[in-house]
Every structure is written in C-alpha cells, then in structure tokens.
Amino acid sequence: MDLKDKLESKKAVCSVIGLGYVGLPLAVEFARVGLDTVGVDISGEKVKLVNSATSYIKDVKTSELDKVVRKGKLRATTDFSVLREADTINICVPTPLRKTKDPDISYIVSAVKEIQKTLHEGQLIILESTTYPGTTDEVILPLLEEMGFKVGRDIFLAFSPERVDPGNEKYTTRNIPKVVGGVTPRCTELAAKLYETARMNPVRVNSARVAETVKLLENTFRSVNIGLVNEIALMCHRMDINVWEVIDAAATKPFGFMPFYPGPGLGGHCIPIDPFYLSWKAKMSGFEARFIELSGMINSEMPRHVVNRVSEALNARRKCINGSNILIMGVSYKEDIDDTRESPAYDIIRLFQRRGAQVQYYDPYVNRLEGIDNVPVFEYGGKNLARVDCAIIITGHGNVDYQMLVKNCPLIFDARNTLKGIESGNIVRL
Ligand SMILES: NC(=O)c1ccc[n+]([C@@H]2O[C@H](COP(=O)([O-])OP(=O)(O)OC[C@H]3O[C@@H](n4cnc5c(N)ncnc54)[C@H](O)[C@@H]3O)[C@@H](O)[C@H]2O)c1
Known part of the structure; x- marks a missing residue:
C-alpha cells in the first residue's frame, strides 16, 4: 500500500x-x-x-x-x-x-x-x-x-x-x-x-521556498505594522495627541485600514525573531531588508520608552525611579496566555532594576518568572497596591481585577490601553 x-x-x-x-x-x-x-x-x-x-x-x-x-x-x-x-x-x-x-x-x-x-x-x-x-x-x-x-x-x-x-x-x-x-x-x-x-x-x-517565505511575510507584516504604530505613538506623545483615540477612529474606515496597536515591545517566539530569518537570508543575495531592520529598531526601543515615560510620570509627582516600588502587571508576552518567551517585561524589569527600583510582578498565569533574579511575586490586594509607587501594565489579562488597581494604586502606567474607558487622575497611557 x-x-x-x-x-x-x-x-x-x-x-x-x-x-x-x-x-x-x-x-x-x-x-x-x-x-x-x-x-x-x-x-x-x-x-x-x-x-x-x-x-x-x-x-x-x-x-x-x-x-x-x-x-x-x-x-x-x-x-x-x-x-x-x-x-x-x-x-x-x-x-x-x-x-x-x-x-x-x-x-x-x-x-x-x-x-x-x-x-x-x-x-x-x-x-x-x-x-x-x-x-x-x-x-x-x-x-x-x-x-x-x-x-x-x-x-x-x-x-x-x-x-x-x-x-x-x-x-x-x-x-x-x-x-x-x-x-x-x-x-x-x-x-x-x-x-x-x-x-x-x-x-x-509550488515550492518549499515559497511556503517558507509565506510564513515570514506574515510575521514581517505584523512586525512592520507594529513598528509603524509604535512610531506613531512616540510621535503622538511628543505632539500631545491621544494615539489610542486616533487608532479607534481610523479603524471605523470599512476598507484600506487595519488597526494595529502600540505597546511596550514585541514578544513571543515568532514576531521578534522571524523577520530576522528573512533579512539574514536576503543579505546573502545582497539585499538589505530595510523595513525589517527599521521596525526591529523601533520595536526594540519600546521597553526603554516605557521606562522613560514612567520616569517622567514619577518626576511629575516629585519621585524618582531609584528606590521606588515598581509593580509589573502581566509578564506573558500577550493577553490570557502563560508564555513569557521574549516578553518585553524582561527588558523593562532589567531597566528598572538597573536604575535602582525594587521590582515585583503580578501575573495570574505565571507562577515563576524564569531567567531573572530578585523579582518576587506581588500579593495582589488593595493595601499592597497602595504601597506601590507605580504599576505598569505590560500585558492585560481578562481575569485581573483592574478596578482594584485603579482604586488603590497611586500611579498606573498603562502600556496597552487595558484600562480603556476608565478615566482617573492616576492613569498615564502610552
Ligand atoms: N509558539 C507559536 O506561537 C508558534 C507559532 C507558529 C510557528 N511557531 C514555530 O514553530 C516552531 C516550534 O515552536 P514552539 O513554540 O512549538 O516551540 P516549543 O519550545 O514550545 O516546542 C519545541 C519542542 O521541541 C522539543 N525539542 C527541541 N529539540 C528537539 C529535538 N532535537 N528533537 C525532539 N524534540 C526537540 C522541545 O523539548 C520542545 O518541547 C518554531 O519554529 C516556531 O517559530 C511557533
């Protein structure tokens, strides 16, 4: 047979x-x-x-x-x-x-x-x-x-x-x-x-080569569009424009626009990695894949941008990062999953630690944060939240009580617009 x-x-x-x-x-x-x-x-x-x-x-x-x-x-x-x-x-x-x-x-x-x-x-x-x-x-x-x-x-x-x-x-x-x-x-x-x-x-x-490139096109498409919207977010911040409102309104166009959202950086086993498989191979044919390199640069700068924005927000409250209590909310690379591979949370935590902050994390999907030291799990509760200097939402999950966060935490930096629709003086958005 x-x-x-x-x-x-x-x-x-x-x-x-x-x-x-x-x-x-x-x-x-x-x-x-x-x-x-x-x-x-x-x-x-x-x-x-x-x-x-x-x-x-x-x-x-x-x-x-x-x-x-x-x-x-x-x-x-x-x-x-x-x-x-x-x-x-x-x-x-x-x-x-x-x-x-x-x-x-x-x-x-x-x-x-x-x-x-x-x-x-x-x-x-x-x-x-x-x-x-x-x-x-x-x-x-x-x-x-x-x-x-x-x-x-x-x-x-x-x-x-x-x-x-x-x-x-x-x-x-x-x-x-x-x-x-x-x-x-x-x-x-x-x-x-x-x-x-x-x-x-x-x-x-018609060939294995085409099938291999299909996958890399798909993931490069995501990486480049995320890079574009991240750059628009940086630009909007400089110009004091609410990028989230801009994207939501643009997304009402029934054709020719597909919303992508800014964030604290790329994560997972695919989007931060796959485009570089393509640009590496293209180089062998003497071709420089400029969009891939550029979006890679913009996306990998986002963790630093988040830390700088938190620094500004603390500064406005007469505080500094050195010696502050920072809470990282959500360490998986995207919502409602437990995968932390390449998560931007790692870079952000390291940057805060380097600047002298005490960092804790809270993520109902992740019991142990592998590959990084001195980041204890935060016990989520009103009293503890009141003692945090700034909570940073890196990844939003459906099973987290954000009302409790908004009610108790003195400062929240929302890097994902997870708190969409909630207006409160203690929220700063990317
Ligand atoms: N995770 C995703 O969302 C996703 C989506 C699409 C494509 N991919 C691609 O699929 C591939 C696998 O990704 P993944 O997320 O499943 O990885 P993974 O790390 O979850 O799983 C890989 C498995 O392979 C095993 N392994 C490693 N070397 C081995 C070997 N020599 N022989 C037998 N087993 C071995 C590991 O123990 C592990 O269980 C990657 O190329 C990835 O880019 C992943």
Whole structure:
C-alpha cells in the first residue's frame, strides 16, 4: 500500500518531533481523526505528561488529550527509533536566533540527523518550524539524499508553516489553512493529503521556498505594522495627541485600514525573531531588508520608552525611579496566555532594576518568572497596591481585577490601553 492509500484509509502511522506549542496540538489533530500518532521529544517531562494525558499547553484541553491517549491513538516517547514505524514525520522544533541575530537551525538539523538513522522508502517528512527560505531545499534535502534516497521518488519532503496563534479560540491548529509547498509536486500532494486526512484545509504552493517565505511575510507584516504604530505613538506623545483615540477612529474606515496597536515591545517566539530569518537570508543575495531592520529598531526601543515615560510620570509627582516600588502587571508576552518567551517585561524589569527600583510582578498565569533574579511575586490586594509607587501594565489579562488597581494604586502606567474607558487622575497611557 502506498502512502496515499495509507493516508486515505487512515492506516498511516504519523509522528511529530517536538511536542511544544506547535507540535502537541498538531499531534492531537492527527490522533483525533484516528491516525496512529507518536510524538517524540527530548524532554522526558513532556513525554511523561502526554502519556499521562496531562496537557501543558493551554490551547490543548486535557479532556481532548485524554480522549486520544486513552484510545491508544497518541503516545509520546524520547526514543527516536520509533520513527522507523512512521509513515509521516512532522518536525516542530524551536528555531531561535543566536545572540548575533543569525538564525539558529541547529534543532532542525539535530532532528533530521535522528530521522536519517531510520529513514526508509515511502516516508514523508514535513518541516513546520519557521525558518528562512531555502532551509528545506538546501539543508534538509541533502541530508536525506546522502542516505541514498531520491526525494520525490523514494521519500517525500515538504515545508508547511505552522500559523497557530496561542490563546486564539476562534482560529486554531484545526481551522487555520495549511500552506503546503513540496520539493516536488508529488511531495506537495502527499503533504496536502496528510492535512486533508486530518480535516485541515491545505493551500498548495509550488515550492518549499515559497511556503517558507509565506510564513515570514506574515510575521514581517505584523512586525512592520507594529513598528509603524509604535512610531506613531512616540510621535503622538511628543505632539500631545491621544494615539489610542486616533487608532479607534481610523479603524471605523470599512476598507484600506487595519488597526494595529502600540505597546511596550514585541514578544513571543515568532514576531521578534522571524523577520530576522528573512533579512539574514536576503543579505546573502545582497539585499538589505530595510523595513525589517527599521521596525526591529523601533520595536526594540519600546521597553526603554516605557521606562522613560514612567520616569517622567514619577518626576511629575516629585519621585524618582531609584528606590521606588515598581509593580509589573502581566509578564506573558500577550493577553490570557502563560508564555513569557521574549516578553518585553524582561527588558523593562532589567531597566528598572538597573536604575535602582525594587521590582515585583503580578501575573495570574505565571507562577515563576524564569531567567531573572530578585523579582518576587506581588500579593495582589488593595493595601499592597497602595504601597506601590507605580504599576505598569505590560500585558492585560481578562481575569485581573483592574478596578482594584485603579482604586488603590497611586500611579498606573498603562502600556496597552487595558484600562480603556476608565478615566482617573492616576492613569498615564502610552
Ligand atoms: N509558539 C507559536 O506561537 C508558534 C507559532 C507558529 C510557528 N511557531 C514555530 O514553530 C516552531 C516550534 O515552536 P514552539 O513554540 O512549538 O516551540 P516549543 O519550545 O514550545 O516546542 C519545541 C519542542 O521541541 C522539543 N525539542 C527541541 N529539540 C528537539 C529535538 N532535537 N528533537 C525532539 N524534540 C526537540 C522541545 O523539548 C520542545 O518541547 C518554531 O519554529 C516556531 O517559530 C511557533
């Protein structure tokens, strides 16, 4: 039986390498439609949690995970030799930046080296990690073909970017269309077939390179528009214009305008990182991606702007940052999630600490702030809020009592317009 038939009859065995924010929801989707699925991760802890049907990803409900684990449709392991049984392998490992802002694709390479060990005829390999155009053709393809297989004839290789937006209940791994670009047309067809079998909606493109660039265009679009609106916010502050009111009124235009909002800086594993994958690769063709560099500069200056604005606001109250009690409200990189990766809260906290402030944080989703010292958790309550010199809303969450904050805290700097509609003399907005 060839792979197409196996997929159509749901006899194919699927595997997913990397069971994080991207890989776990995907593995659950495969298992949910009845495909035997195995997840492989280097983290023994995650593997144990999956096998005991305990979800550690907010978007994957434990009840949903429990259903597929109990039916024996999904299991997890740290043992890569299970890939021998797999007909399809989706790679969902991290793609960070090095300190020099160069792409770090070492996780992808290490996953492919594991695949090499049990690679066999008929296997379909799909890279889902976000990466620069050419990774599939220039890095993965040669590693697979050096094992003696011809891609497009013996084995199949494609790129399909993951476009999930953690915390978004309307658009999830299940219903976001899946862009698919294979190394050959047959690779594209088989990859599209896998997603169709999982009841996803594949959008075919003509090459892996196009599929890789699609994802980077999407995230560059966000980064550039956020950079633009951040610059407008800086400009409006200088000119004493309420930027939030400007955006809300502009957003009433039914065409040709899409609102983006300023904030304390970019966060998460995607928007601050992905555009630099593209500009790094463009440089190799002698092309300077100016919008990417410029928006990167503006966005990465926002934490400093927030600290300067707080300094001004304290100064107006005859106070200074040195020795002040600063409360950081919301440390995840966006609302109603627990992910703190690349959160601007880190830069802002460090800047305050460097200027001599005592910093505490409050975030109902984050019990422990990894990677930074001397930032205790704040006990949220009226009396304690009254003792804070300034509370800064970095990220607003739906489950926080902001009325209590406004009632008790002497000064609030709202970097997200979370307190929209509340007028009070102790609120200063970005
Ligand atoms: N998080 C998002 O919102 C999002 C959205 C779209 C795309 N992406 C992209 O998807 C990719 C994965 O991101 P993520 O957020 O799921 O990361 P993550 O850190 O949540 O998960 C990655 C997982 O891979 C595992 N891992 C690392 N190296 C491994 C290896 N060699 N073999 C097996 N497992 C390994 C880690 O233990 C971890 O569980 C990245 O390229 C990211 O840019 C992420």
